[in-house]
Amino acid sequence: MALQMLLLWIISLWGVSGDYPPEAMQYNLEFPGMDNTLPIVTRPANASRIFYGVMFDAGSTGTRIHVYTFIQKDRNELPVLDNEMFQSVKPGLSAYADMPERGGDTVRQLLKVAKRTVPRLEWKRTPVVLKATAGLRLLPEEKAQALLEQVQQVFDESPFFIPTDSVSIMDGTNEGILAWVTVNFLTGHLYSNSKQTVGTLDLGGGSTQITFLPKSKKTIEAAPADCIANFDMFNTTYKLYTHSYLGNGLKAARLATLGALGAEDLQWRVFTSSCLPKKFRENWTFGGITYKVSGVEAGSSGFKLCYEEVQKVVKGIVHQPMELKGDSVFYAFSYYFDRAVDAGLIDGSQGGAVEVRDFKKRAKEVCNKMSKHPTVSPFLCMDMAYITCLLKEGFGFKENTVLQLTKKVNNVEASWALGATFDHFHKLNIH
Known part of the structure; x- marks a missing residue:
């Protein structure tokens, strides 16, 4: 297969x-x-028997380029994924909503990575694609379109092969499915005879996705219609549980916790939270908008109060598949990984397996000590409490559920980008 x-x-x-x-x-x-x-x-x-694919991931907090190298070593053998060149820039395209030309320039700079990686003779045969995610999905349509048009112009000026559908905003469901394809392809589960696969949890800045192959028909029957997606791959139909929660990414959740989501008169308002150190007071920017945020200087802080705040962002919004109460295996990446590293839960180069309760335990330690012991980020308490709440109160994972936190699988970034590259080349039949 x-x-x-x-x-x-x-x-x-x-x-x-x-x-x-x-x-x-x-x-x-x-x-x-x-x-x-x-x-x-x-x-x-x-x-040449080496082939390339270039995929841009235009996320809410940064734009990343993935240059994949596929190699055919022998005439009678098929190509395999040989290498990935990865680089990113911050902020994301959505930060240039009022300056689309500058947004285009960030993509132009990243294209230099592709030029250095792909041999010149292969440029006109190498397809280049950009898919934007929650950052642009959260923008007004006309501003998002202006950014996409600038990227298209940059692509059209490049020496690479530019397909007709090379620049687009990715549907959140596809984002979850393609991340699942990436991880299961890289771990060897997708095409093994055992039919065993792993679930995926992706936590971006603007949205979060959960995707897994249900073992029980009851999971499918009980799920909302928009949580089940079918796609056909090589005479096999996969019926996945998958959902993308727009506005529940880590950075968007900060805004919701602070009560700043959709707020007006930002120049006069200060947004406070018990999740922040009492004496903290700074400007914080997300999506090109700056907010004044601070701790509650005269009030209380700590894990209990913080958890109550983040619960309002999660409770009643996230569907809980009953199957997650069992022994499912999940890979978690993006901000799940990054914040776990910042909190000292895992090694930044190795990743590792943690239980959901480990997030809760470390969140308590960070939140209850944040005033006396400054951390790498004043938002670490809020972020760790939110991740704990999302996993437990949101998705309904058990405290002893093991999550494999990873940034790379077999030296390839754990994201939807590789899956999207296969999708573009092979056209997965996603319904």
């Missing part, structure tokens, strides 16, 4: 079913033991 997946991926990469560079030449290539009726596209035998 993995072999057939890569066959179909090659077909899409070289353009059998759509728009493709004129340099591509069609051949019929036979593989022992395979269905040799598939049309395969390849290039002359003396051409």
Whole structure:
């Protein structure tokens, strides 16, 4: 099955079913033991057998470029993912909502990474795609569109192959599904005969996603209709539980906890929280908007009060699949990983396995000591309390549920980007 997946991926990469560079030449290539009726596209035998894909992840807090290298080592073997070059810039595109040209410039700068990584002779055969997530989904449509048009202009001026659908805002459901595809592909679960897969938890700045393959039909039957998605892959239909919660990403949750989400007259208002150190008072910027925030200097602070505040952001909003009360295996990344590193739960280079209760325990320690012992971030108490609440009160995980916190799997970033690259090349049939 993995072999057939890569066959179909090659077909899409070289353009059998759509728009493709004129340099591509069609051949019929036979593989022992395979269905040799598939049309395969390849290039002359003396051409390079290394292929590239460039995916931009335009998130709410930063823009990242992923340059993937796929290599075919032998004529009778299929390409494998060989390498990923990754780089990011901050802030995200949404911070340039009123300056779209500057937003385009950040993408132009990151394209230099692709130019350094992809050989010049391969530029016009290498597709470049940008998909924006919650940052642009939260913007007014006209401002988001102006940013996308600037990116499209930057792409059109580049020497790379630019498909017709190269710049877009990604649907939150697809974001969750494609992250699940990435992690299960990299861990070897997606195409193994065991049918065992792992769930994924992605915590961005503006939104958060949960995706897993239900083991119980009751999970599917009890789930809201918008939490179940089907997609077909190589004669197999996967029925996933997946949902994206816009506004429940880490940074957006800070705004909601502070009561600043959608607030007006920002120049005159100060937003306070028991989750912040009492003497803390600063300007904080998210999505290109600056807020005045502070602790409650004359009041109380600490984990209990903070947890009550973040509960209001989670309670009644997040659906709880009953299956999560069992022994599900989940990989958690993005801000789950970053904040766990900042709190000293895991090593920043190795990652590690933690239980949900570990987040709660460390949140208590951080919140109850934040006034006496400053941390790496004044928001660490709020963030750790929110993550604890999201996992327990939101999704309904048990305290002893083990989460594998990771930034990379087999040296590849754990995100939706690789899955989106396969999606673009192979066109997953997502309903």
